[in-house]
Amino acid sequence: MRETTPRDLFPGALEMMILESLRRQPAHGYALVQHIQQRSNNLLQVEEGSLYPALQRLLKAKQVKAEWGVSSTNRKVRTYQITAAGVRHLEQQISSFERMFEGIALVLNPKKATAN
């Protein structure tokens, strides 16, 4: 099915994507997985289960909060919502991630980077 062997995400990447998704709209676990896979054009093959430890870490750090409810399709769901602390954390992470990404790109492909 997969052409390339899946690569582990770097630590914190999954949390970042979860927070970003939740900033757009609250969601439950299954919806989060769908959302991340769709948005990445299925480039990121996240093992669905690995979402949950990440969610627990965010819960513990109080960057998201969770509530049981009923979805539009009438399913019992546990919906996650980003908190103010989560938003702050996400912004910090994104800016530091962008700097890191830029650095990596420069090292890997100096010409293209200077052309920009």
Added chain:
Amino acid sequence: MNWIPNIFRRSKIHDDLSEEMRLHIEERTEQLMGEGMSPEEAGRQARVAFGNRTLVEERSRAVWMWPTVESIWGDVRLALRQLRRSPGFTVAAIVTLALAIGANAVVFGVLNSLVLRPVNVSHADSLYVINHRTDDSWESYPNYLDLRDRTRSFDELAAMELSQVALDSGKEPSRIWGFETSANYFEVLNIRPYLGRLFQASDERGVNSAPYIVLSYSYWQSHFQADRNVVGRVVRVNKHPFTIIGVTPPEFRGTFTFFNANFYLPIVNQDQVRGDSELNKRGSRGLIQVLGHLKAGVAPAQAIADLDRVGAGLEKAYPKENTHEEFALGRAGLPGILGRPVRAFVSALTILAGLILLAACANLGSLFAARASDRSREVALRLALGSSRKRILRQLMTEALLISLAGGAAGLFGSVALLRRLDTWQPFSGVPIHVPVRPDANIYLVALLLALVSGLLFSIVPVRQVLRTNPYEVVKAGMSQRAGRRLTMRDILLVAQIAICAVLVTSSMVAVRGLVRALHSNFGIEPNNVMLVETDLKMTGYRQENILATERRMIEALEAIPGVEHVGLVNFPPLGRGGSWKTNVFRDGTSDLRSANAAANAFMYVMSPDYLHAAGTTLLEGRTFTWRDDGSAPPAALVNRAFAAQILGSASNAVGKYYKVADGTRIEVVGVVEDGKYLSVTEAQQPAVFLPVTQQEPLGEQWMLVRSSRDPEQIAAAVRASLHSIDAGMPLDILLWNRELDFSMFPARMASLSLGVLGVMGAMLSITGIFGMAAYSVSKRLRELGIRVALGAKRKEVLQAALGRPLRLLAIGSAAGLLLGLLATRVLAYIVYQATPRDPLVLAGVVLAMVLLGLVATWIPAQRALAVDPMILLREE
């Protein structure tokens, strides 16, 4: 730290998580079914997409955990479940360890209280006993006073003497043991009274100036019912009024290990207590301990130099009484002469107990290795399912530690119980001998440490095995069938363990042989059918002048009892607990009679004419005494063969020769008696003289020997009646001589008993070790054995295949252990009397014992190997 509230929210979090994950998979499944998949296929796909659910759940939970403690608790619970699944293994392991750790805790308890901190006083580290370099500590009172006043290295010196008195508190007088001490004794030791006050230096104002008695806590408890009004009460000590002034605290038991004093009296009142006093006799060394704290900053070597300086002065001033003797310092507690052997013995015990523990660890190590290899499939599966090797090792380690802690707790429990028994144990009625081993915090600490260390030791054995496991191979091929011809870790452990056990068996056999030989050697007496009667006329107020006449009346009264064959009287019976007297003897030609020139320091017995018959000592040459050898007759003596050979040339022509004593008197040897043992059965042959009671200072305190083949109880009653008809108030102790001899056999018996116990433990450990190995190797190879049987192998061949290897290992281990054991017994020979490794019986015994152990241990596995039914086995696979 917010894990504390998390602990209480825990189950809610776990439930939410499981529910959420279940819903997730359900939603995925429904979606896949919506895309046209069959329910089964959809469910499978959903689970694949989700990944390892257990792992996810574990990791999610781990986020909330109080990390290490919680996961350890998890390990512990798993380990408990695992252990419960194999109760045989668990029980065997725990019992093995409990025995080993228990033995170590007991030995440590003894070491702790006898050697490490023998006296329970403050600043015990600067408290020293003054010994002579010859290991004896006896000193005379005048010498003590000079040492006290002239040395500058001690804060203060106290002295004490053992003493037995009749204490009359209104009821029947009882004979009890205690100390006569210098009045500063309690001040020197810094002991505070439990009740009332203790006597002090200022109470001492000359002879008989301090009629005070201090009771020990235990005596006050047992004989005065802990009555707090006892202070101020007047009691009679040997008929003299003494005032009870106080009680010592319970934790203080005197400064003389093994001896639990009942009372303390000021030594200045010795004249009252005994009817005479040794306080002015410089040559009479009755003080058993002189002790004190070193001044701050004074090193022991300086103090010894200081003592030697004073000693040299005393030797110059009193050449008759003082030999040139150099001083040494000893630890308070164990008396000098006992200290060395006790210390050596306890150290040897410690080493042996350590060996036991090592053997137990080797034993458990191989058990664990066997278990790990039995579980290699489980381990491989867990590895294949994504568990880390670290996790699996931690699991094994947890099991090992659980077992070692359980074993340690059981061992500690047993050993504390045993130590408490020992502590209150009084092996001899009437003498406050006891082994002071109160378990304290140190013991608990040591047991815990031993448990942890041994747990770690045997749990590292299977580590390599786990690390090497290749899950793919194992799962594919089933049990790894490397039917090893190679030497494995287990083999080495087993050989080591058997060797250690053989060492233990050898040493205990050597010790037991030594004891048996000691018990059957000739003591120069015939204690069977002899009753000992201990009396003390001074306790009933007799003065010197009328003692001899009373003694003669007592002897005649006893001889008149029907059935009594012989009656003897002696100052102390040989090998009795009362101790012994010694005297300096000089060759007839010596004119300078200072102690340095003495030909020997011989045992001295003062006896009545018929003593030799009563004691069963054979007269070899010459004659014994009669009542006519009295003050008006020339001084006469009997000597033993060793005395004759050493001082008079030979036993055959000793009769008629003379020797001299310190005051210059020439004494004629009128007879020679056989050699014997006098103070302890383990002593080398010593010279001894026997003097007529009629030519010596009256004894007062004496033992009568009554030889009769009549029933001991009847004789005892008759003796009591007959002596009480002479003096109704006479204190009497009557017992069989054999019972009394137990006392001098006690150390050797205790030594052999403890070595024997260790030997038995060693043997048990080797049984379990060999059994484990043999049983394992049979169960491993059942299929192979089945095939052999099917192909027509004979019983012998089957046995050879199944048990050849364990038996070979047993042989190698035993041989190594025997060699080591023989080397070790050279050390043992210093401690246990007549222990010699070059004893064919011991060699044969050890070999036989190991062969028997091998047979016992391989019996059940052998039966199992022989009972193999190839049909069943082959059908099963």
